Amino acid sequence: MKKTGKHKPHIVFLFSDTGGGHRSASEAIIEAINLDFPEEFTYEMVDFFKEYSPPPLNLAGPVYPLMSRMEYMWEFTFKASDNPDFMRVLFSAFWPYIRFGMYKMLREHPGDIYVSVHPLINIPFLRAMRRREITTPYFIVVTDLVSTHTAWFAKEADLISIPTEQARKPALYAGIDPEKMKVIGLPVADRFCKPPGDKKGLRKKLGWSQEKTIILLVGGGEGMGPLGTVSKEINQAKLDVGLVVITGRNRKLKEELEAMDWNIPTHIYGFVTDMPDLMRAADILVTKAGPGTISEALIANLPIILYHRIPGQEEGNVSYVIDEGAGIWAPNIEDIINTLEDWLNNPEKRMLAVENAKRLARPDASRQIVQTIAEMVRLNK
Numbered sequence: 001m002k003k004t005g006k007h008k009p010h011i012v013f014l015f016s017d018t019g020g021g022h023r024s025a026s027e028a029i030i031e032a033i034n035l036d037f038p039e040e041f042t043y044e045m046v047d048f049f050k051e052y053s054p055p056p057l058n059l060a061g062p063v064y065p066l067m068s069r070m071e072y073m074w075e076f077t078f079k080a081s082d083n084p085d086f087m088r089v090l091f092s093a094f095w096p097y098i099r100f101g102m103y104k105m106l107r108e109h110p111g112d113i114y115v116s117v118h119p120l121i122n123i124p125f126l127r128a129m130r131r132r133e134i135t136t137p138y139f140i141v142v143t144d145l146v147s148t149h150t151a152w153f154a155k156e157a158d159l160i161s162i163p164t165e166q167a168r169k170p171a172l173y174a175g176i177d178p179e180k181m182k183v184i185g186l187p188v189a190d191r192f193c194k195p196p197g198d199k200k201g202l203r204k205k206l207g208w209s210q211e212k213t214i215i216l217l218v219g220g221g222e223g224m225g226p227l228g229t230v231s232k233e234i235n236q237a238k239l240d241v242g243l244v245v246i247t248g249r250n251r252k253l254k255e256e257l258e259a260m261d262w263n264i265p266t267h268i269y270g271f272v273t274d275m276p277d278l279m280r281a282a283d284i285l286v287t288k289a290g291p292g293t294i295s296e297a298l299i300a301n302l303p304i305i306l307y308h309r310i311p312g313q314e315e316g317n318v319s320y321v322i323d324e325g326a327g328i329w330a331p332n333i334e335d336i337i338n339t340l341e342d343w344l345n346n347p348e349k350r351m352l353a354v355e356n357a358k359r360l361a362r363p364d365a366s367r368q369i370v371q372t373i374a375e376m377v378r379l380n381k
């Protein structure tokens, strides 16, 4: 995505498509730029792995989903590398190999501010900037909720936006000056942040039951985790609920579920573009611990049952939701069914989780980030 023009401050977003979160964070911020400063900035998004990294690093995007599915290896890599000294040594070792790409990127994408939404670009790009004596403001927007890898926290950055109070701790551990951190929230698309609509009207439009408690089942953009098994078990448990399953890009699962006979009113969707409406029309979310889905659900005031998480990277998301009382960790099918039964029989418990979700929601994050960008650009003029 690129919007260019003359004489306007230019914002360069540094991202890569390793998972969906970095792109959607950039797009949410760009959306907020167009809402709050429609004519004041130009911007572009640069995928540094794809466009400026030597092989095989340029394949990081397509390889990422395969790697993150090898959970034990992923967990080991995440935890073993989550150390500031280790990362510095690692990037120094890689520097001769990646530096030409970094310098080229710097040359080809001059800007008035760099906004990084990816952990792995910060140390090498800031090194390239330092060596070329470029002092453009550098703003890091962290897009993991709590288990934030140390690579996010480059001391040379001018400012770091942190999504939760809990994520301050790893930033401090990495030696970041508290003055350089701002707890803002995870940038979420504006359509999630509108005031809640009329649930009845939404359900009518979607053709969902008005009477039943509606359970929304989501497995991230890829329909990952035991989504099929969970939906079948909820069906078997014959709870007095309606079920909505979003299979995302997992077409095989969609076909399989569509061919089933259901004991309860069930709606199956593939990849949806109206997630905000579906969240607002539902009563309970059952999902994997993706930061995007969790942040969106909090804004929609949905109580959350988490059944799966990527080891390392998403572990903190689980403790965040549970410790703050917005949901339950239910890694086994029985835990999910028991929690659903408990919430159906004791609505006050579910309502407590709703209240906690409401308290944690940060619907203004994208717009606050844009205000911060505008301020940083203004101060640097």
Ligand code: UDP
Pocket (backbone or CB within 6 Å): 019, 020, 021, 024, 218, 219, 220, 221, 222, 246, 247, 248, 249, 270, 271, 272, 273, 275, 289, 290, 291, 292, 293, 294, 296
């Ligand atoms: N999503 C969507 N349509 C779908 C399934 C998911 O728009 O059919 C969105 C969801 O709203 C969220 C993102 O995809 O914004 C998933 O991000 P998350 O961080 O939860 O998980 P990931 O897929 O990146 O692991």
